[in-house]
Amino acid sequence: MEMEPLYRPQGVEERWQQxxxxxxxxxxxxxxxxxxxVYAFPPPNVTGSLHLGHALQLSIGDALARWKRMQxxxxxxxxGYDHAGIATQSVVEKFLESEGTSRRELGRDAFVERVWxxxxxxxxxxxxxxxxxxxxxxxxxxxxxMDDAYVRAVMRFFVHLYGRxxxxxxxxxxxxxxYHETSLSDLELEDVEVDDALSTIRYPLADAxxxxxxxxxRPATIPADVAVAVHPEDERYRDLIGKDAVxxxxxxxxxxxxxxxxxxxxxxxxxxxxxxxDPTDFAIGRDHxxxxxSAIREDGRMSDLVPELExxxxxxxxxxxxxxxxxxxxxxxxxxxRHSVPTCERCHTRIEPRISLxxxxxxxxxxxxxxxxxxxxxxxxxxxxxxxxxxSSLEDAPxxxxxxxxxxxxxxxVWYCPDGHITVxxxxxxxxxxxxxxxxTRESDVLDTWFSxxxxxxxxxxxxxxxxxxxxxxxxDLQTTAREIIRLWENRMIFSGLELxxxxxxxDVIIHTTLLAADGRRMSKSLGTGIDPLDLIAExxxxxxxxxxxxxxxxxxxRFSPQQIEEGRRLANKLWNASRLxxxxxxxxxxxxxxxxxxxxxxxxxxxxxxELEADLAAHDFAHAVERLYHLTFDDxxxxxxxxxxxxxxxxxxxxxxxxALERLLKLLHPVTPHVTEEIWSHLPARASRLIVARWPEPDxxxxxxxxxxxxxxxxxERFRRSGVLxxxxxxxxxxxxxxxxxxxxxxxxxxxxxxxxxxxxxxERAERMLANERFVEKAPADVVEAEREKLERYRRELxxxxx
RNA sequence: GGGCGGUUAGCUCAGCUGGGAGAGCAACGGCUUUACACGCCGUAGGUCGCAGGUUCGAGCCCUGCACCGCCCACCA
Numbered sequence: 001m002e003m004e005p006l007y008r009p010q011g012v013e014e015r016w017q018q019x020x021x022x023x024x025x026x027x028x029x030x031x032x033x034x035x036x037x038v039y040a041f042p043p044p045n046v047t048g049s050l051h052l053g054h055a056l057q058l059s060i061g062d063a064l065a066r067w068k069r070m071q072x073x074x075x076x077x078x079x080g081y082d083h084a085g086i087a088t089q090s091v092v093e094k095f096l097e098s099e100g101t102s103r104r105e106l107g108r109d110a111f112v113e114r115v116w117x118x119x120x121x122x123x124x125x126x127x128x129x130x131x132x133x134x135x136x137x138x139x140x141x142x143x144x145x146m147d148d149a150y151v152r153a154v155m156r157f158f159v160h161l162y163g164r165x166x167x168x169x170x171x172x173x174x175x176x177x178x179y180h181e182t183s184l185s186d187l188e189l190e191d192v193e194v195d196d197a198l199s200t201i202r203y204p205l206a207d208a209x210x211x212x213x214x215x216x217x218r219p220a221t222i223p224a225d226v227a228v229a230v231h232p233e234d235e236r237y238r239d240l241i242g243k244d245a246v247x248x249x250x251x252x253x254x255x256x257x258x259x260x261x262x263x264x265x266x267x268x269x270x271x272x273x274x275x276x277x278d279p280t281d282f283a284i285g286r287d288h289x290x291x292x293x294s295a296i297r298e299d300g301r302m303s304d305l306v307p308e309l310e311x312x313x314x315x316x317x318x319x320x321x322x323x324x325x326x327x328x329x330x331x332x333x334x335x336x337x338r339h340s341v342p343t344c345e346r347c348h349t350r351i352e353p354r355i356s357l358x359x360x361x362x363x364x365x366x367x368x369x370x371x372x373x374x375x376x377x378x379x380x381x382x383x384x385x386x387x388x389x390x391x392s393s394l395e396d397a398p399x400x401x402x403x404x405x406x407x408x409x410x411x412x413x414v415w416y417c418p419d420g421h422i423t424v425x426x427x428x429x430x431x432x433x434x435x436x437x438x439x440x441t442r443e444s445d446v447l448d449t450w451f452s453x454x455x456x457x458x459x460x461x462x463x464x465x466x467x468x469x470x471x472x473x474x475x476x477d478l479q480t481t482a483r484e485i486i487r488l489w490e491n492r493m494i495f496s497g498l499e500l501x502x503x504x505x506x507x508d509v510i511i512h513t514t515l516l517a518a519d520g521r522r523m524s525k526s527l528g529t530g531i532d533p534l535d536l537i538a539e540x541x542x543x544x545x546x547x548x549x550x551x552x553x554x555x556x557x558x559r560f561s562p563q564q565i566e567e568g569r570r571l572a573n574k575l576w577n578a579s580r581l582x583x584x585x586x587x588x589x590x591x592x593x594x595x596x597x598x599x600x601x602x603x604x605x606x607x608x609x610x611x612e613l614e615a616d617l618a619a620h621d622f623a624h625a626v627e628r629l630y631h632l633t634f635d636d637x638x639x640x641x642x643x644x645x646x647x648x649x650x651x652x653x654x655x656x657x658x659x660x661a662l663e664r665l666l667k668l669l670h671p672v673t674p675h676v677t678e679e680i681w682s683h684l685p686a687r688a689s690r691l692i693v694a695r696w697p698e699p700d701x702x703x704x705x706x707x708x709x710x711x712x713x714x715x716x717x718e719r720f721r722r723s724g725v726l727x728x729x730x731x732x733x734x735x736x737x738x739x740x741x742x743x744x745x746x747x748x749x750x751x752x753x754x755x756x757x758x759x760x761x762x763x764x765e766r767a768e769r770m771l772a773n774e775r776f777v778e779k780a781p782a783d784v785v786e787a788e789r790e791k792l793e794r795y796r797r798e799l800x801x802x803x804x
Numbered sequence: 805g806g807g808c809g810g811u812u813a814g815c816u817c818a819g820c821u822g823g824g825a826g827a828g829c830a831a832c833g834g835c836u837u838u839a840c841a842c843g844c845c846g847u848a849g850g851u852c853g854c855a856g857g858u859u860c861g862a863g864c865c866c867u868g869c870a871c872c873g874c875c876c877a878c879c880a
Contacts, residue, residue, distance in 0.1 A: 003839095005839075006840080065806050185879090214880080217880065218880080266880065267879080271879085271880055280878085385807095385809080388807095484876095487876095508810085514873090516874090520872070552816080556874080557809065557874065561817085561829085563829045564816070566828095566829080566842080570840095571843065573842050574839095574840065577839040580840075581838095581839035585839090586871080631827090637870085638839085638843095642839080646837095647839080649838095764825070770823085770861090772859060777860090798839085
């Protein structure tokens with residue numbers, strides 16, 4: 001096949017992706033002869049498409065996987081989808097709206113069928129996009145959290161926790177979305193700034209001795225007030241504590257209580273307590289044994305608490321109540337107030353804090369083994385700061401609200417009989433376990449999406465069955481994710497794995513960099529700041545994209561910059577052309593037969609880089625890892641080594657060594673840029689296997705001695721190019737210098753010996769000053785002082801050589 | 805309000821346990837050199853956010869301040 005001067009990844013990459021997969025090189029099967037290495041890739045939303053975060057973590061994870069595979073490990077990257085309960089339900093509901101129907105019109109069973117139909121038509125595109133990035137996942141093993149087998153695992157988990165006594169039902173205040181009519185976790189919310197009005201309203205004292213004024217943005221909730229609270233230390237109200245106030249409009253007597261959660265600085269310093277519609281009030285109410293009436297219904301309109309308000313919107317009700325207050329001179333003032341309120345991240349409806357009956361999982365005992373595992377670092381989050389965060393958020397983890405009032409998801413395996421007895425079973429029971437009634441109704445709630453996601457590392461391998469896959473691939477090795485997923489998912493996988501299988505699901509969790517938009521804001525579709533990785537791949541290739549994303553993954557937040565991707569593209573092209581040079585000179589069987597200094601040197605450089613690269617990858621320092629590969633390729637391999645052997649390329653032995661060095665270089669690069677390296681590999685003299693499964697280079701320190709000699713040549717070259725000064729060199733060193741630098745060309749330009757002399761004098765002066773400082777010589781470490789002396793001597797020698 | 809991180813060259817970022825400020829890109833100058841102009845060689849560009857402190861010596865350690873980002877908790 002012809003090798004064009006310009007490497008074009010388009011077409012080449014797709015061909016290798018297909019070949020690798022067809023030849024079964026991505027496949028992982030239990031193999032007792034090899035140690036496994038398992039990376040359960042976070043299952044994306046089944047309705048989702050590839051974004052830069054996926055691409056980044058996949059670049060990292062796949063590079064590690066390919067590295068481990070070349071080291072002989074039996075690598076499994078688990079792929080699949082999450083059903084993403086509320087997100088998917090929202091997407092399909094919007095679709096139904098466009099068709100002129102709705103979830104309610106269809107009813108539950110028909111709706112769920114429509115979701116499945118929708119998914120078969122439009123869902124599951126993202127895994128194809130993983131392929132396009134070159135992700136070496138076992139695509140035969142795609143799992144979905146709604147697969148029959150997976151559903152069985154989820155049911156088993158629920159029944160198990162219930163049997164342990166850790167699952168209970170309770171009325172709590174939850175984030176309620178009036179549009180979806182479901183509870184939401186705190187993490188499914190989005191804060192939005194709104195312009196509101198803050199009303200100050202007088203509540204008359206029951207003994208008619210005056211009034212106490214409160215401030216509220218939600219007058220509609222006044223009918224559900226059950227108390228007025230003040231801070232216990234607040235002098236203004238000390239005398240009122242224990243008295244009764246009269247709630248306007250409903251004219252109900254309520255106590256004035258003291259509670260430290262009231263902020264005396266805000267508003268009037270007095271707070272109306274509405275446990276049914278505010279989280280703080282709810283907490284205060286529980287502590288003071290207050291009633292929890294509800295003025296607002298599931299749909300966000302007024303309840304029948306006050307019959308004349310029933311069915312009104314909150315705005316309408318608020319107007320009525322405020323009018324009532326105005327007429328009696330109880331409305332002190334009404335002022336503009338801007339604040340942020342939680343909204344549903346899917347439909348942007350304002351969240352209604354609401355008390356409802358929910359299912360909960362007690363965390364107290366369940367999390368203990370996970371805490372221990374984290375403390376003992378049997379699971380380690382990287383970087384270290386995130387490990388501390390993971391540990392502290394698990395320590396603080398409140399009981400887990402596991403129920404959602406939506407239709408798409410795993411329906412709770414809970415059945416009620418007419419007498420209200422509860423039967424919990426993995427499959428539909430025949431009769432109530434308590435009274436034997438056969439009239440059973442299933443709980444309509446479904447489980448939180450993260451409840452099933454918590455089982456991902458083992459439910460994908462067949463658990464609860466004791467499958468060969470489970471034996472071979474559990475526990476796994478790697479997890480990668482974004483910071484905000486730690487509490488939602490990582491910690492829950494850890495405690496679930498420990499509870500159900502007795503072992504942690506993975507050893508290392510890499511919390512990857514968050515890529516910001518160029519202006520420093522968060523990347524998001526709604527801000528229009530997102531970048532489609534598929535566009536990057538189409539333009540620059542998957543290799544360049546992988547390289548660039550790894551280069552960008554250094555600190556916690558990094559702004560996206562296309563230059564890094566372009567750098568990757570140049571690297572691929574450079575590698576391509578270096579290989580072209582050797583192949584055009586005549587392919588020969590690779591053999592390590594170094595005869596000259598530069599040959600020993602490049603082999604030493606490649607080996608040194610191998611060692612450094614291994615250390616970088618082990619430390620998850622991907623930015624430095626790829627930078628090293630870039631310099632090895634450009635500076636060492638091309639600019640020095642290939643330039644210096646060019647005149648001798650007709651010698652077969654020289655080429656044999658060159659091909660051997662190239663092979664090692666390709667191997668080191670393969671985890672980062674798999675396609676171009678495999679493509680070049682295929683042009684090399686017949687290899688027994690694909691590069692993807694070739695053996696990672698063994699340490700080879702035979703030529704380490706060549707490094708120093710070459711450094712001398714490189715320094716001489718730098719000096720010559722800078723100043724025209726020729727450093728005396730002999731033999732091999734002089735030959736390489738003459739080949740690469742070519743004094744007849746580079747030296748003609750400027751011979752600024754004076755500048756070089758001045759430079760050396762400045763260095764000498766500086767070193768002399770340091771060494772003249774007694775405190776420095778006394779207190780600095782001996783090796784630092786010694787190094788300074790050596791520098792001084794060297795500079796003096798060099799100055800002598802030039803001629804002072 | 806709490807937590808994490810950041811502030812170093814025009815841009816994106818490195819700088820290990822304190823010991824001569826770096827890379828890539830961009831800019832500028834020079835090279836049609838038997839692979840690559842997506843190339844090669846070189847030049848310039850930085851009071852390392854600000855103010856103190858510790859130290860013989862601080863980009864790095866300590867204190868305070870300013871600004872930016874993210875996460876969490878939120879005052880009705």
